[in-house]
Amino acid sequence: MVQWESIQELMDEVVKEMTKxxxxxxxxxxxxxxxxxxxxxxxxxxxVSGTDGFTLVYNAEDALLWEIAQNMxxxxxADMDEVGEYTxxxxxxxCGHVISRLNLKTKSSLRFAMPQYLPFPFVGxxxxxxxxxxxxxxxxxARVQGVYANNANN
Amino acid sequence: xxxxxxxxxxxxFVYNEMDYFLEDTDFELIRYCKSGExxxxxxxxxxxxxxxxDIILPRMDGFECAKAILKEDPKAxxxxxxxxxxDDTIDEAKELGCDEFLFKPFERDTLLxxxxxxxxxxxxxxxA
Numbered sequence: 518m519v520q521w522e523s524i525q526e527l528m529d530e531v532v533k534e535m536t537k538x539x540x541x542x543x544x545x546x547x548x549x550x551x552x553x554x555x556x557x558x559x560x561x562x563x564x565v566s567g568t569d570g571f572t573l574v575y576n577a578e579d580a581l582l583w584e585i586a587q588n589m590x591x592x593x594x595a596d597m598d599e600v601g602e603y604t605x606x607x608x609x610x611x612c613g614h615v616i617s618r619l620n621l622k623t624k625s626s627l628r629f630a631m632p633q634y635l636p637f638p639f640v641g642x643x644x645x646x647x648x649x650x651x652x653x654x655x656x657x658x659a660r661v662q663g664v665y666a667n668n669a670n671n
Numbered sequence: 672x673x674x675x676x677x678x679x680x681x682x683x684f685v686y687n688e689m690d691y692f693l694e695d696t697d698f699e700l701i702r703y704c705k706s707g708e709x710x711x712x713x714x715x716x717x718x719x720x721x722x723x724x725d726i727i728l729p730r731m732d733g734f735e736c737a738k739a740i741l742k743e744d745p746k747a748x749x750x751x752x753x754x755x756x757x758d759d760t761i762d763e764a765k766e767l768g769c770d771e772f773l774f775k776p777f778e779r780d781t782l783l784x785x786x787x788x789x790x791x792x793x794x795x796x797x798x799a
Contacts, residue, residue, distance in 0.1 A: 539776045589684055591691060606682035609727070610775045613754020626759075631681065631727050 521648040521663060524619055529650055531614045532661055539607055540588040542581075544652040544659065551651060551658040552576060552638075559597070560639035561608035565616065567627035573615070574639045574662040575608050581657030601634035608632040673699040674790045677719040679710040679736060681728050685752065685775075689723070692779040698786060707731030711739045714747070721790055723773070726753040726760055737767050750789050752777070 529546060536544050552558060557579040565571050579597065586594045586603035594600055612629050620627055648663035676698050678686050686703040693700065702717055704710040707728050714722065722740065726733035733751060740747050751764045754775040761772055771789040773782065 535776065590687060602682065603684050606684040609682065610754040613727075613775065617755050629727075631729060 523622070524615070524663070525648055525650070527618055527622070528615055528648065528661065528663070531611055531618070532650065532652070535607070535611050535614060536585070539610060540585040542585060542588065542654050542656065544654050547651045547653050547658075549651060550649075550660055551653050552660045553578065553658070558638040559601070560635040560637065561604055561632050562635065562639055563608060563612045563629045563632040565612075565627055565629045568625050571663055571665050573608075573612055573629070573632075574664060575611070575659060576638050576662070577659035578657030581654060581659060584656040597636060601636065605632050605634045673697055674721060674786070675699050675701045675717070675719045676786070677702045677704065677710070677713060677717060677722045679704045679707065679722060679728070679733070680725040680752065681705050682725070685723075685725065688777075689782070692782050693786075696783065698790075707733065707736030707739070710736050711743070714740045715743060718744070720748065721786060722747060722749045723752050723786075724749050724769075726751060726755060734763060734767065737764075737769060741767065748789050748792065750785060 533544050533546070536542050558576055559579055559582055561575040563573045565573060579600070582600050582604045583594065585607055586600040589603045589607060594603065609632050612632060616627050616629050619625065650661040652659045652661070674697055678689055678700060680686060686700070690700055701719055702713050704713050708731055710722070724733045724737055728736065737749050740749065749767075749769045750771045750773060751760070751769055752773045752775060753760055764772055771785050773785045
């Protein structure tokens with residue numbers, strides 16, 4: 518079983534580091550969920566396979582994803598489809614670094630599939646075993662989760 | 672003379688980033704392929720000097736694609752680009768004879784260093 522507590526700090530480190538490096542945005546970790554329930558939120562998800570199957574989920578306000586995509590492109594983005602394309606790569610890099618560091622730390626052989634972009638929030642049915650990290654920035658908020666695949670549900 | 676480069680990555684971001692970083696350099700982006708299958712066909716047609724190859728691709732992954740290209744042209748120069756750092760993916764790339772590896776996200780200087788080294792090896796006639 519994946520020890521979520523052991524990857525919590527690793528995940529946090531990678532999310533903040535890659536967001537700064539790829540998009541120049543400082544994400545600040547918060548202790549509570551500040552993702553608006555009625556705002557426009559989209560999701561990035563990646564299925565992880567190996568010794569354990571689980572899903573990494575990144576729910577974020579569209580305004581934040583838009584800013585990330587625009588900064589990655591160095592030019593204005595046209596629409597949310599383009600935002601999806603760029604942020605998919607952003608999450609791909611995050612997942613790559615998390616999985617690589619986790620493999621190194623735990624001597625495991627986890628792999629992940631190319632992340633998907635969903636133009637709506639991802640909601641897991643059962644979050645009891647999930648890792649959850651909350652973030653905010655000047656452009657919007659985000660929630661990063663790790664949920665077991667058999668509990669995941671759109 | 673420019674060094675003709677083919678980019679294989681399912682993300683347009685990587686192509687745009689290279690386009691941005693390689694402006695006014697000796698490298699010329701001649702083709703962007705979103706899949707391994709497309710890359711194998713494009714390689715036969717264009718015979719680029721260098722190929723950058725993502726590992727995680729839909730259907731045919733980067734390693735399978737590299738094998739197919741190397742079967743077609745054993746002297747092909749392929750640089751793997753991946754976010755899978757600190758991993759056995761590096762060993763897998765080396766087993767194919769691809770000893771240059773670039774980690775995402777990359778910076779301009781790193782990109783140029785890696786591509787320059789790979790192209791010099793190609794010009795020097797080292798095996799891929």
